Amino acid sequence: MNMIKPARIQKGDTVGVIAPASPPDQEKVKQALSFFTELGLHYKLGKNIECQYGYLAGSDEERVEDVHSMFLDPSVKAIFSARGGYGTPRIATQIDYEIVKNNPKIFWGYSDLTFLHNAFIQKAGLVTFHGPMLSSDLGGDSIDPLTKSRFMQLFDSQSFVYDETISPLVTEIPGEASGLLIGGNLSLLVSTLGTEFEIDTKDKLLFIEDIHEEPRSVDRMLNQLYMCGKLSDATGILVGNFKECEPSHSLSLTLAEVLQHYMKLANKPAVSGFQIGHCTPHVAIPLGTFSKLDASNRKVIIESGVK
Incomplete structure (x- = not known):
């Protein structure tokens, strides 16, 4: 797969902010915008960012409109998500991926x-970025250093080495592996199965994380990925982080x-x-870039996500 890397951003550029999933806390969004100012960036809010439709940040049509508008706007150099929550699978079939492919730019969010x-x-073959969002991560009184x-990766094209100088790591299975780094939230990855967006792990490095899922739920989801061949197809x-994924009872x-069972x-x-x-801290990484995992020595080298 020939991946498209978006152009790096520079001080003075404008970035867009949209809410393609659940409605964000508007006050926290306003607080978080000062972070972009600190980085020397201007910002532009999506037309429908204040919309709400139940647990969604507006109707499917409104949320798709903001996705398309930001990719089509030549003044916007990067697109940041205000929060996660629920709802992006609903709009996936309505997005025009030719717009995304023909107007490649930084797209950032997670969950x-x-x-x-x-x-x-x-x-669209677009490299994207798995990183913290405005309402849920950047809207507090302070942001972890x-x-x-890790936002500075958007300004230069240096590769990134994640090793034990950043956090304690555990070798589950030793060895070396390489390939495009893909993945994200385990629940959402499993939700792609059986759809036209089914995760393709063949010859790729698979990354997984989740929140508020008990071990039995993580077991069910990993078992499904395993039975579909997604774990064995991956190179590594x-x-x-699996946050608050502890069991609710002793049995x-x-x-x-x-995790060890499925590894x-x-x-x-x-x-x-x-x-x-x-x-916290939340280390942002590019997805769709070539990466090398040295499991024996507990480190991964991730190619830059921008050109």
């Missing part, structure tokens, strides 16, 4: 945005036991402990 990351990679620093596996396997079944080089996901 529910996993579905769009996967869709943009598959349908490491979380902040990166396990990110349970631990999360670690569940052994897949028998591919695997490392856990990456601070990527619903966590």
